[in-house]
Amino acid sequence: MKLYRLLTEDDTSAFCHKVSAALAKGWVLYGDPTYAFDSARGVMRCGQAVTKDVDSDYSPDMKLGEQ
Numbered sequence: 001m002k003l004y005r006l007l008t009e010d011d012t013s014a015f016c017h018k019v020s021a022a023l024a025k026g027w028v029l030y031g032d033p034t035y036a037f038d039s040a041r042g043v044m045r046c047g048q049a050v051t052k053d054v055d056s057d058y059s060p061d062m063k064l065g066e067q
Contacts, residue, residue: 003052004030005064011035011044019048025067027052 007022009015023029027050034047054067 005050008047011046015046022050
């Protein structure tokens with residue numbers, strides 16, 4: 001089964017660390033990163049989709065970050 005996550009964060013090094021941590025756990029980049037301006041907070045936000053193949057069945061109770 002393939003799992004999917006969308007990682008999001010303010011455009012700081014925290015975003016890069018979040019994506020790097022996912023890659024270190026075996027997640028794979030899916031598509032290009034996205035950027036958008038959060039006008040309510042006045043900051044740029046980043047997003048990156050990642051996927052991972054696992055041997056278990058999907059459950060909505062899964063903690064995707066722990067896979």
